[in-house]
Amino acid sequence: MQERAIATRYAVMQAAAQLFEERGYAGTSVGDVVRLSGHTSGSVYFHFNSKEGLARAVAEAYHSLWPELIERCMSAPEAVLVRTIALHLAVADAYRDDVLVRAGARLWFERSSIGTPLPAPFAGWITVTRGLLDEARACGEVGAAIDSGRAAHLIVASFFGTHTVDDALGCRDQLAGHVLYMWRLLLPGLGAGDPADVLDRAEALHTQPTRASR
Amino acid sequence: MQERAIATRYAVMQAAAQLFEERGYAGTSVGDVVRLSGHTSGSVYFHFNSKEGLARAVAEAYHSLWPELIERCMSAPEAVLVRTIALHLAVADAYRDDVLVRAGARLWFERSSIGTPLPAPFAGWITVTRGLLDEARACGEVGAAIDSGRAAHLIVASFFGTHTVDDALGCRDQLAGHVLYMWRLLLPGLGAGDPADVLDRAEALHTQPTRASR
Amino acid sequence: MQERAIATRYAVMQAAAQLFEERGYAGTSVGDVVRLSGHTSGSVYFHFNSKEGLARAVAEAYHSLWPELIERCMSAPEAVLVRTIALHLAVADAYRDDVLVRAGARLWFERSSIGTPLPAPFAGWITVTRGLLDEARACGEVGAAIDSGRAAHLIVASFFGTHTVDDALGCRDQLAGHVLYMWRLLLPGLGAGDPADVLDRAEALHTQPTRASR
C-alpha cells in the first residue's frame, strides 16, 4: 500500500469514527464521511467497499486496542486487584481521549443495525475479569466465597454503566474518579483488604504505567 | 379525543417503540412503523406530525412511567434501603416486560441523533437516589461517612450498566438476579447492616408490592 | 343559502384568490387556504368540492365582473374611443385594487395546470375591442384603413402586457399612467384625431364614471 493510500485510509476512518460516535451508524451517511474527511466517495469505496466495511474497520481498530493495553497493565509487579483497577483507569483514559474508542463502543451498541457480526466485547471483558478474580481469590486478595462469574459480570456492567452515564451527563473528565469510587464501594463487598491502600497503589501504578509509555 | 383516535395513537406508538428498540431511531423508517402498525402514513402524521414527534411521544410515555412507580414502591412501611432495592427490582421488571421502557432507554442513548431535547433520565434518577441515600443515612441505615452524591451516581450507573449488559448478552430474564447481586456487593461498602436480611426483605416487598397490584 | 354560509363561501374564496395570486394554482395547497381563511377543510370541501372547484369559483367571479363594467363604461355619452380608453382605465383600477382580478388573471395563465376548461378571456376582450373599433371607424374616429381585427389584437396584447410588466416590476400604482401613455402612442397610428383631447376626455370620464359610482 502506498503512503498516500495509508493516509487516506486513516483520515477516512478517523472521520467515520467521529461521525459514528456523534450520530450512530444509521445516522451517519457515507456522504457525511466523505465531506468530513475531505476525500471522495470513490476513494472511500475503494478502501472500505461499503458503509458496513467502514464500521467494521472502526470496530476492528477498537478491538485491537485491548490486548496490548491488557498486556501492558498486567505485566506490572503488583497485586492482581491493583493491576485490575489500574487497567480500568487505563481504559477510562482511552475512552476519554480517543474518538475511536467511543465510536467502537457506540457501534457495538448498535451492532443489530449493522449487518456484520461484530465481536462481543462485554463477553470478552467478563471472561478476562473473571480470570483475574479467580487469580485474586487464589492469592487471598478477595474473599473465598466470592462467585467470580457473577462478580465479574457486575464489575464489567458497573464499569461500562459509569462510562455511559458520564458520557450522557457530559462529565467524561470525571470518569477516572468515578471508576475509583466504584471500586471503593465494591472492595468491601468483595472481601478485599484495606480499600484505601489498594486504590492508592492502583492509582500510583496507573500514573506511571510500566516504565516506558509513549 | 375520540376512542378510535386513542386506539390508533396507541397502536402506532407501540409499533414505533418496538422498532425503535430493535433498530434504533435512525434505523427505523416511518414507513416501517406504518407497516407494522397496520395504519397509514396519513394517520401517523396526523397524530405525531413527524418522525421526531413519534420519538418524543415514546420518550414522554417512558418518562411518565416512573413517578407512579416510585410513589407505589416508596409508600410501603419498610426501611428506606429496602424500599430502594424493591424499586430497582420493579424497574428491572418494567425493563424486562415493557417494550416502551426499553425503547425509551435506547432513544435516550441516541438522543443526539434526534432533533429534540429529550428529558434527562439519569439526572432524575441520580437526584432521587441521592435523596433516598440521605434519608437512609439519617436513619442510620448506611454509614455516616457516605458521600450520597457520588454513591448515587455509582448506583445509578451500575444499575443501568447491568441493564445494558444483560440486554446485550441476551439474558434479560436474569436482570433481577443481577440487580440483587449488585446490591449484595455494594451494601458492605455503603456501611449497611446485614446484607442478606436487607435483600430478603426487599425481595419480599417486591413480590407482594403494596397490597393491591394490578 | 344561509347568510353564514354565504359569508363562509366568500371568505374562503377571498383567501383562495389571495394565495392563487401569490403562489399560483399548483403552488397553493388547500391547507393553505383553510389556514388563511380561518375555516376548516370540511367547510371548504362542502362549498367547493375540490381544489379545482375553488379555482373555478375564483375564475368565474373574475369573469362575471366584466359585463357589468363594460356596460357601465359604455353607456356614457361620449365618443367610442374615449369610452374605450375609460374602460381600460377602469380595468386597470380593478386590477390594482382587487385581488380577485389578479388571481383570475394568473389562474388563466396557468389554465393548463388546472383540469377544467376556463373561459378564454383574451378572445372575449379582442372581440369586444374589435367591435368598438368597428364602431369608431364608422364614426370616423379612427382611420378608414384600420384593420380592426389586428388592431384589436394589438391593443389587448399591449394592455395586458402593460399589466404584466408593471406587476412584475412592482409598479402597479403606475398602471393607469402607463395605459394612458400606451394610447398616446397608439392613437396617431390608428388615425385618430388630437390624442391629447381624446385622452383628457377619457380621463375625465373615468374619474367621474357614469353618474353614480359606489
Add this chain to the structure above:
Amino acid sequence: MQERAIATRYAVMQAAAQLFEERGYAGTSVGDVVRLSGHTSGSVYFHFNSKEGLARAVAEAYHSLWPELIERCMSAPEAVLVRTIALHLAVADAYRDDVLVRAGARLWFERSSIGTPLPAPFAGWITVTRGLLDEARACGEVGAAIDSGRAAHLIVASFFGTHTVDDALGCRDQLAGHVLYMWRLLLPGLGAGDPADVLDRAEALHTQPTRASR
C-alpha cells in the same frame, strides 16, 4: 466535464424546459422530468442539486441567449429603429422555435413560486430599448419630444403582451406578423418617418441576418 455528462445535462434541461413551459414550475415534478428525460433522479440531482437548481439552469440558459442575439442584430449597417425591429423579429423567432425561451419566460412569471431570485428580464430589455430610442432620437429617427423611458416601457410591455396573447390563443406562428403590426401602429406615435419603409427594411434585415447565420 465528460462528454456523457454534457449530453445528460443537456437532455435533462431540455426535458425540464418542456415541462416547465407546459405545466409551470409548481406543476412539474422532478419525477416528471426524470421520466421525460429518460435519465434517473440520481443523475438529475447530481447535475442540478434541486428542483430549484433545475429552474435556475433553465433561466440562466434563457438569459444567456440575449447578449449574443442583440450583438448580432445591432451590428448591421442600418438605422437604429430598423435594427431594433429586426431584433424584435429575431426574438419572436426564438420564442416560436425554442422551448427553452418559452420556459424561461414562464419561469420568470412564476418567479415568486421559486425560491431563488431570478434575474429580471424586463428591466434589462427596457434599459436596452431605452438606449436604442435615445440613439434613434439623436439620429432624428424618432420625434425629439419622445420620453424614451416611458416609450421603452410601453414597447417592451406590448412586445411581451403580444407573445403572451399569441401563446394563449395558440397562434404562435403569427407572432412575427403581430410584432410588425405593433410597430406599424407605434411608429407614427413615435414621430418616425414612413412606417412602411422602416418595416420593410427591418424585415429584409431579419430574413438575411448578418451574413452568416447558422
Add this chain to the structure above:
DNA sequence: ACATTCGGGACTTCCCGTTTTT
C-alpha cells in the same frame, strides 16, 4: 494502484387532496 466523476434507483420524510366517521 489510486482517485474522481457520473449515474442508478430504491428509499425516506412528509405533505396533499380527499373521503369517512362522529
Add this chain to the structure above:
DNA sequence: AAAAACGGGAAGTCCCGAATGT
C-alpha cells in the same frame, strides 16, 4: 362542520457500481 384516516406522490438523500482519468 370538526376530527380522523387514507393513500398516493412530492422533493431529496442514500449507498453504491461503472466509467473515466492520472
